[in-house]
Amino acid sequence: MAQAGISQQASVQKDDSMLRQKNMLSDYYRRVASAHExxxxxxxxxxxxNLAELFLSFDLVPVYPEINSLQSGMRKKSARYIQAAExxxxxxxxxxxxxxxxxxxxxxxxGPTGExxxxxxxxxxxxxxxxxxxKWFENLAQHYRAQMILLQTPYQGDGKIxxxxxxxxxxxxxxEIIPQLESFSGKKFDExxxxxxxxxxxxxxxxxxxxxxxxRHRPSPIDAYFGAVYYIAPIFTAFRGTQECVDxxxxxxxEVEERVALGLGPVTPEGPLSQERYRLVIEGTQCWTHFREFxxxxxxxxxxxxxxxxxxxxxxxxxxxxxxxxDPLGTLAQYCMGCYTNLNLPTRVELLEQxxxxxxxxxxLVNSIKSCNSFSAGQLLMLRELEKRTGKxxxxxxxxxxxxxxxxxxxIKTRLESYLQMIDQKRSGKVQ
Amino acid sequence: MSTSSNRSRTLEEVxxxxxxxxxxTKLQCVQRWKAAEAGRRAIxxxxxxxxxxxxxxxGVLPVxxxxxxxxxxxxxxxxxxxxYICHIPRSTIEMxxxxxxxxxxxxxxxSICDVxxxxxxxxxxxxxxxxxxxxxxxxxxxxxxxxAYYRRELEELLADLERLSGRKVSEGELNRCIELYNHNRExxxxxxxxxxxxxxxxxxxxxxxxxRAGNLLPxxxxxxxxxxxLREVPGSHRRQMDNIRVFLIGSFCEQPPxxxxxxxxxxGCYIVDDDFVLTxxxxxxxxxxxxxxxxxLCKAYLETSTxxxxxxxxxxxxxxxxxxxxxxxxxDGVVFCAPSFCDPALLDQPMYMRALDEAGIAHTSFKYAENxxxxxxxxxxxxxxxxxxxxxxxxxxxxx
Ligand code: SF4
Ligand code: SF4
Numbered sequence: 135m136a137q138a139g140i141s142q143q144a145s146v147q148k149d150d151s152m153l154r155q156k157n158m159l160s161d162y163y164r165r166v167a168s169a170h171e172x173x174x175x176x177x178x179x180x181x182x183x184n185l186a187e188l189f190l191s192f193d194l195v196p197v198y199p200e201i202n203s204l205q206s207g208m209r210k211k212s213a214r215y216i217q218a219a220e221x222x223x224x225x226x227x228x229x230x231x232x233x234x235x236x237x238x239x240x241x242x243x244x245g246p247t248g249e250x251x252x253x254x255x256x257x258x259x260x261x262x263x264x265x266x267x268x269k270w271f272e273n274l275a276q277h278y279r280a281q282m283i284l285l286q287t288p289y290q291g292d293g294k295i296x297x298x299x300x301x302x303x304x305x306x307x308x309x310e311i312i313p314q315l316e317s318f319s320g321k322k323f324d325e326x327x328x329x330x331x332x333x334x335x336x337x338x339x340x341x342x343x344x345x346x347x348x349x350r351h352r353p354s355p356i357d358a359y360f361g362a363v364y365y366i367a368p369i370f371t372a373f374r375g376t377q378e379c380v381d382x383x384x385x386x387x388x389e390v391e392e393r394v395a396l397g398l399g400p401v402t403p404e405g406p407l408s409q410e411r412y413r414l415v416i417e418g419t420q421c422w423t424h425f426r427e428f429x430x431x432x433x434x435x436x437x438x439x440x441x442x443x444x445x446x447x448x449x450x451x452x453x454x455x456x457x458x459x460x461d462p463l464g465t466l467a468q469y470c471m472g473c474y475t476n477l478n479l480p481t482r483v484e485l486l487e488q489x490x491x492x493x494x495x496x497x498x499l500v501n502s503i504k505s506c507n508s509f510s511a512g513q514l515l516m517l518r519e520l521e522k523r524t525g526k527x528x529x530x531x532x533x534x535x536x537x538x539x540x541x542x543x544x545x546i547k548t549r550l551e552s553y554l555q556m557i558d559q560k561r562s563g564k565v566q
Numbered sequence: 567m568s569t570s571s572n573r574s575r576t577l578e579e580v581x582x583x584x585x586x587x588x589x590x591t592k593l594q595c596v597q598r599w600k601a602a603e604a605g606r607r608a609i610x611x612x613x614x615x616x617x618x619x620x621x622x623x624x625g626v627l628p629v630x631x632x633x634x635x636x637x638x639x640x641x642x643x644x645x646x647x648x649x650y651i652c653h654i655p656r657s658t659i660e661m662x663x664x665x666x667x668x669x670x671x672x673x674x675x676x677s678i679c680d681v682x683x684x685x686x687x688x689x690x691x692x693x694x695x696x697x698x699x700x701x702x703x704x705x706x707x708x709x710x711x712x713x714a715y716y717r718r719e720l721e722e723l724l725a726d727l728e729r730l731s732g733r734k735v736s737e738g739e740l741n742r743c744i745e746l747y748n749h750n751r752e753x754x755x756x757x758x759x760x761x762x763x764x765x766x767x768x769x770x771x772x773x774x775x776x777x778r779a780g781n782l783l784p785x786x787x788x789x790x791x792x793x794x795x796l797r798e799v800p801g802s803h804r805r806q807m808d809n810i811r812v813f814l815i816g817s818f819c820e821q822p823p824x825x826x827x828x829x830x831x832x833x834g835c836y837i838v839d840d841d842f843v844l845t846x847x848x849x850x851x852x853x854x855x856x857x858x859x860x861x862x863l864c865k866a867y868l869e870t871s872t873x874x875x876x877x878x879x880x881x882x883x884x885x886x887x888x889x890x891x892x893x894x895x896x897x898d899g900v901v902f903c904a905p906s907f908c909d910p911a912l913l914d915q916p917m918y919m920r921a922l923d924e925a926g927i928a929h930t931s932f933k934y935a936e937n938x939x940x941x942x943x944x945x946x947x948x949x950x951x952x953x954x955x956x957x958x959x960x961x962x963x964x965x966x
């Protein structure tokens with residue numbers, strides 16, 4: 135079926151927020167590339183549970199190897215990088231983000247703008263919701279011989295954050311991490327500066343939530359899985375806590391609210407989607423090597439993601455959490471522990487169940503990623519549970535983050551089409 | 567709490583007994599142990615480590631679960647896991663759904679990887695009435711920070727266990743159990759030392775089965791079994807072979823099939839150290855005696871835990887620690903023997919390989935699943951590895 139829901143437009147206009155984001159990112163990569171010349175220090179760190187505000191308060195420049203890997207995937211470079219990593223002994227079986235990053239490093243560490251990403255002065259290992267992070271940085275530490283600092287985020291094994299967990303994180307921050315960052319950066323910890331940043335984070339978070347929750351409207355003005363990649367990028371990475379970030383989310387929110395007022399659907403790479411035929415909740419991360427192609431399979435069918443778990447990996451805000459400037463360390467702890475993959479499976483099921491109901495979804499779909507045990511182990515049970523609890527049909531697709539060997543377009547398309555047919559049948563009452 | 571018979575066994579009888587326990591996938595021995603006294607409880611735990619002293623002191627038998635080996639046919643488990651996830655969680659789910667684990671009153675999932683972590687959530691969804699705890703071990707080893715956190719986690723675990731058994735744990739009882747497990751660790755260390763010294767006397771298949779027996783038996787009985795074996799084995803008149811000495815690494819969670827362990831030995835390798843069944847060797851020194859036993863268990867974890875894939879050791883020391891251990895055991899080479907799709911084990915390998923290459927130590931690597939049935943390729947690969955070390959010392963790496 136050819137692009138049933140796409141309005142016929144000669145060219146695709148870019149929203150103001152998109153241009154703004156593009157500029158923010160190129161500025162950022164320039165800052166990264168010139169950091170050492172400007173006497174700034176580079177900290178490699180991870181997206182889930184990242185402490186952007188804390189780094190920025192020390193004037194450190196954070197770099198996110200996951201983002202580099204996803205960019206390599208989108209730029210079709212990851213296959214070669216993965217091969218380079220496998221050549222030095224990395225197994226075919228392990229997370230492709232790690233291998234793509236290591237391969238990129240082996241081939242000169244050229245980032246998405248064509249500039250070289252400098253070596254890390256510090257590896258800040260905050261492993262929220264993923265054990266592979268530990269292994270990844272151990273490998274990088276051997277290559278770069280870099281200093282490493284660890285922040286442990288306890289897992290919500292019982293579906294809650296206990297006092298002990300919070301105390302542990304705050305003590306790590308206060309008694310070890312901050313003094314280590316002080317001596318590493320040569321700067322005194324400025325708690326007031328951190329508070330100001332956290333207040334700005336909260337403002338941007340408020341707007342992000344409004345954007346994500348706009349998908350409750352019919353039609354949804356956003357795509358909360360594919361499109362959301364753009365919406366979450368600044369706040370999940372190096373910008374949280376900055377004024378740029380606040381401005382970006384304010385303008386994004388205004389655009390989305392305007393779309394709601396006009397009754398418009400989401401913007402796709404080929405223009406606005408005019409006909410929303412399926413409303414889906416999507417669980418799982420992304421397939422970057424075929425991001426456009428994969429998305430097209432959805433919008434060609436008029437399938438829109440109204441909520442996703444992927445848009446919560448770098449912070450779960452729609453259940454109420456906001457960074458709190460009045461409790462700077464406590465709030466950082468709370469934030470880290472609340473990220474999506476740090477929730478246990480029953481909580482993940484409850485959250486998705488809530489999304490299916492609140493966003494009036496026709497069904498939910500799992501994009502199971504070969505690389506990512508943190509997301510994927512248990513998804514088949516989640517699928518069963520959600521079907522049982524909501525009575526909505528569940529679909530299952532398999533792909534990979536940045537290893538193109540695991541993307542089979544024909545297979546995915548067939549699965550998606552038969553899944554959407556299942557929704558149709560369910561609607562027409564042919565299937566109970 | 568022991569069900570020990572106190573009867574001394576011959577060497578063959580010890581091994582046969584261990585084999586029968588290995589084959590007891592339905593945990594009948596646990597059922598018998600529970601039936602012997604009203605109110606007894608048992609709890610399963612996944613690899614790698616849990617503080618068994620604490621569990622046993624609460625009147626609960628700690629039962630080590632290491633998958634279904636090649637003895638459990640997977641019928642239901644595959645519907646719960648994608649093909650690219652290792653095998654141990656699917657056999658664990660298979661056994662649980664097939665009622666093999668009904669005698670367990672709960673499950674403990676230590677923080678070793680995301681698969682085991684998520685298994686804790688699956689257990690909660692599938693068996694909401696049975697206790698399930700995820701044990702998040704500290705990665706910060708400062709007593710006032712990671713230590714304080716760990717202590718509180720152990721207190722919560724203890725409270726759960728006490729609720730399960732209906733029995734309050736006294737300091738005296740905890741101290742008694744610490745001593746029992748200290749003795750257990752000492753005996754296991756003797757076994758490993760003996761094997762490293764005279765590997766022809768202690769085939770790895772036997773040391774392995776002995777350790778696996780410790781997953782199921784009450785510690786008193788396991789101690790007797792180890793003593794029995796150590797008493798009998800020096801008189802066994804086993805012949806020394808012209809094998810190389812290897813350090814085997816990567817098999818700490820999902821286990822290789824017995825046939826694979828036999829194959830390695832037949833292919834010309836004496837395994838002089840390994841990371842099988844690490845629970846019994848996790849703490850490398852005895853837990854100190856004295857007051858506040860819970861505090862001493864925490865301290866032992868912080869100060870004496872072995873190095874491991876899932877544990878943070880600082881920026882770069884793991885390869886160094888491996889090299890030290892290789893030197894201590896006088897190993898000629900390293901065999902990387904890891905389960906397919908095991909991120910923790912497989913992501914260690916490139917780091918270790920680089921350090922080994924720099925040190926001129928030979929290595930070879932292959933993967934397995936717990937139900938792998940064919941070992942011909944591995945036999946050939948390891949045979950070549952062993953021959954090349956015998957002929958030339960350190961060969962260039964052999965990999966598959
Ligand atoms: S396993 Fe998943 S969460 Fe962890 S690094 Fe890989 S993709 Fe990220
Ligand atoms: S075999 Fe490896 S990946 Fe699988 S559960 Fe065990 S440690 Fe985790």
